[in-house]
Amino acid sequence: MPVASPLLNTFLELKVDAEAPFDIDYPELTEAGAICIGLSFEWRHQQTLHAYALKHTLPDEHARAARFSRPEDSLRNLLGRAMLRRVANHYGGMDPLQVIRSNTWGKPELAGCSVGCNASHAGGQVWVAVSGFQRIGINIELAKSPQEFHDLAAGFHPDEVAALRRMPDVKTATMRCWSRKEAISKATGMGLSLPLRAYAVDCDPKASGWLRLPPPNTAREDWTTLDLPVGRDYVGAMAVEGRCGTVTVLKLKPA
Numbered sequence: 001m002p003v004a005s006p007l008l009n010t011f012l013e014l015k016v017d018a019e020a021p022f023d024i025d026y027p028e029l030t031e032a033g034a035i036c037i038g039l040s041f042e043w044r045h046q047q048t049l050h051a052y053a054l055k056h057t058l059p060d061e062h063a064r065a066a067r068f069s070r071p072e073d074s075l076r077n078l079l080g081r082a083m084l085r086r087v088a089n090h091y092g093g094m095d096p097l098q099v100i101r102s103n104t105w106g107k108p109e110l111a112g113c114s115v116g117c118n119a120s121h122a123g124g125q126v127w128v129a130v131s132g133f134q135r136i137g138i139n140i141e142l143a144k145s146p147q148e149f150h151d152l153a154a155g156f157h158p159d160e161v162a163a164l165r166r167m168p169d170v171k172t173a174t175m176r177c178w179s180r181k182e183a184i185s186k187a188t189g190m191g192l193s194l195p196l197r198a199y200a201v202d203c204d205p206k207a208s209g210w211l212r213l214p215p216p217n218t219a220r221e222d223w224t225t226l227d228l229p230v231g232r233d234y235v236g237a238m239a240v241e242g243r244c245g246t247v248t249v250l251k252l253k254p255a
Helices: 043-055 059-066 071-092 149-154 158-165 170-188
Strands: 008-016 033-040 116-122 125-131 136-142 211-213 223-227 234-241 246-254
Touching (some): 033 071, 033 234, 043 071, 071 125, 116 170, 125 136, 125 234, 136 170, 149 158, 158 170, 170 223
Parallel strands (some): 008 246, 116 136
Antiparallel strands (some): 033 125, 136 234
8 A cells, every 4th residue: 555645535445246346335525525436356256247347338338348359458448437437427417328438639528427537447456536626537557567667767757767767666666657647647638648758746655746747737736646555566646637635545345
């Protein structure tokens, strides 16, 4: 678990039914707050979770998931979309049958949803973040870096590159940095079209407030940034363009 953060007001772990993992009592979303909900699952629940996700997603999403060559990638994609739909409906009033389209840079656009939502998944975890602020991003990655992590870091802001050289565990630090940058870029709605050198984050295990240089046309003091309690094999981050007074994290685990 990341170092304790003053922003992380509530952290709850909840056992859920694998046949209905998102049928829960959702915490209240305050006007200036954010909620991150994560599902951490084992692959023995794969068939049950897949059946659930199919029931709560649309045919075009089934077709997209079917294009993945690996079943685990297909499952994560479907679960992420099912969770995104459930959260957008509960907090933002989005029609559960609303077709979700993507903007120019690939971020899902939730028509009819009054809150900001974003999803991410990796390994055996799927996460969704929601806030009264529209510009919110969440990202989760496996902490084990790819072999080409040096190439990944080469595109970072010069301050980040210099900081990574000083890190005792440069591989994990690189993935931590990448996860934070992804959360920021997803919040802007631009994704990877936002140049990695155009903004900068801290690379050390600082649990919150790690944005050093904000994206263009935004102010650093207007951002809320936070690492997530995703477990030692993962790195995860949330970013909101808005001053969040509270952040609630709910971690679900199928029984």
